[in-house]
Amino acid sequence: MRDAVEKVTGKARYTSDIDPGTQTLYLATVRSSYPHAKILGIDYSQALKYPGVIRVITAKDIPGENKYGKIIRDQPVLADEKVRFIGDAIALVVASSQDIAHQASKLVKVQYEVLPAIFSPREALQPQAPKLHPKGNILYHFKIRKGEIEEGFKNSxxxxxxxxxxxxxxxxxxxxxxAIAYYDKEKTLTIIAPTQHVFFDRLNIIRALGIPKEDVRVIQPKVGGAFGKREDIYAQIHVALACFLTKKPVKTTYSRSETFLVTQKRHPMEIKLKTGASKKGKLLALEAEIIGDTGAYASWGVNVLRKAGVHISGPYEIPNVKVDSYAVFTNNPFCGAMRGFGTAQAAFAYESQMDEMAQALEMDPIEFRIKNAFKKKSLTATGQILNSAIDVEKTILEAAQEFGWANYSKKTPENGKKYGRGVATIWYGIGFGAGIEDHGEAIVELHPNGKATLWVGTVDYGQGSSTIFSQMVAEQLGLRLEDVKIVHGDSANTPNCGSTVATKQTYITGNAIKNATDRIRKDILEIVSSEWKVQEDQLLLQEGKVFLKNGKKKGISIQEVVKLFDKKGKPTRRQAIFKGEQFTSPLDPQTGQGNAYFPYTLGTQIAEVEVDTKTGKVKVLRLVAAHHVGKALNPQLVRGQILGGISMGYGFALSEDAKVLNGVPQAQDFGKYKLMKSSDLPDIKVIIVESPETTGPFGAIGVGEPPTLATAPAIINAIQDACGVRISNLPATPDKILNALAAENERI
Structure with a gap:
């Protein structure tokens, strides 16, 4: 990765490392103490008297619109009438230091009328439940209706x-x-923050402040992890408001506790799943009800529950499908984008059930999956014909071969420890899908010194996009990687490429980059072939020069070629847009039929576990992961993404639980939130399955999120194979396994 050295040497500067200057003010947020209440009054008179306090800001001070949001703008910048979760922002205390701001924020007194709160999405669906938003508690209901579901089950x-x-x-x-906000020399309100979408941040900030977009600039510095959390706005809109009102630089950094308390989570889901199959092992019907707790505000809830609904049928041909997927409001912390975007929850359910079905049919789980797997021209649950590279079977076979599935023999149980294996196969649709605008844009310029600059509106928060994009430009134009400069994560100087989410940037913005560089490359070849009186296909671009492939002519430097551009009337700067939505379509609101996503990535993982039946502890001994990525443009980065996805899936399966009790997150530090450590990870074998996607840049698709999906169900299926109990409620903690074993013993 291009920025690896500065990160590992500590030279990388993150937001909290940046000093805006001696006049900087600091901000602390006064937050709701109740999950649901009316605000009757706010008394901040004592806070204003605290030495060092400059100003207290409430909703009445907002000059523009007091609302923001990702899909639906339902979240207040500062709550003025009602609070909907513990942590809702009510007031901002601006002071001469962060400590003073925090101390003074405790002096702000908010008078509430406490309202009935809802913490269960099923309770929220009841007719008598308190209405949390004006239109009710159902944010979104997504349906799929394919075939005849009753007939499908009747024939099963x-x-x-x-x-x-x-x-x-x-x-x-x-x-x-x-976040930091300040006015630059041009009097532009500039915000620095870890974000996944500088243009979305700018849009919501200008609406809140009531000023034109030209007056606001959002910059992304180095980011210490994102995984979807940085899609929503937190501190950046508050520091912008404080800076706008005080005309001084303003900075804030959340404590770890505050981050756990107020930022969004992965949607917890309740999934009722029913499948039917013939005795020969062909899937005939699938019915699913998905209820997702989107918390207090919408965030990405609509898209997450749509994606979960589309993917719940798995990478399998099923003629009869019925799906109802609901995003439901509660007074829990709001939920949004997280690696997998609803498909990790769906994969856990459908792959657990696929194993149960194989067992009921007395079929090998590998054989059962291959028998039902998508192939090219297969029809999905939404009626989409799969025309992209579909290699489900290849991922299954390569994983099985590497694992040694055919010749596997369980280790002999010893001292209460039992052993088993489990497989999971997944699919994942790239991008927003469903005909939603999803474009990438790139500007590439070749300079007189023979170097190039790439401008893209994407952000790099550790996934390596700046490396891949620079590599694309370098290889297309025959330059060294170090001769390509990339400008990104800056709303003032880059084109808008949408959110850096949904495993879409390699495919969507990558296509825009390829289209722009193709034009410059074509011009280089055309100019040199004309000068040398040779065919373009006889030329080779490499190491900053153009050569004849047969080596009979001394190469000409790109620097010299650029001089000829003016003579030939060729521009050295090219811009291109790629629209991903051209391959998808809006889904019918009653049947869900349409082209949901494009393209799709696929993967299979196989895990071997050791289950200690005395303690309930699970140890994953080894894991094989075979993932289809189209064409791997940088195998090292692809491998890193797969390993990172597996590590998150590992925690999802066995330990991570941001448990919320009466609206309060119970884990507010890393001591209580049980993350897996790198030392906990098993031996992992990564297999990169390549089958170039014809519409992808250089055949690539993407790989960021899909590896997370298969890990949990593979581990859960292995636990069942080892000790005979099915864990259907994640995470599979030792107490759940012991309880399941005790229940199984009583049943026997």
Missing amino acids: DVVIERNYQTQHVDHAQLEPEA
């Missing part, structure tokens, strides 16, 4: 039905939320 020889439940999960990124 085996029917499996089970309820599955997943937990709140925190992103647990190393860097807590932080």
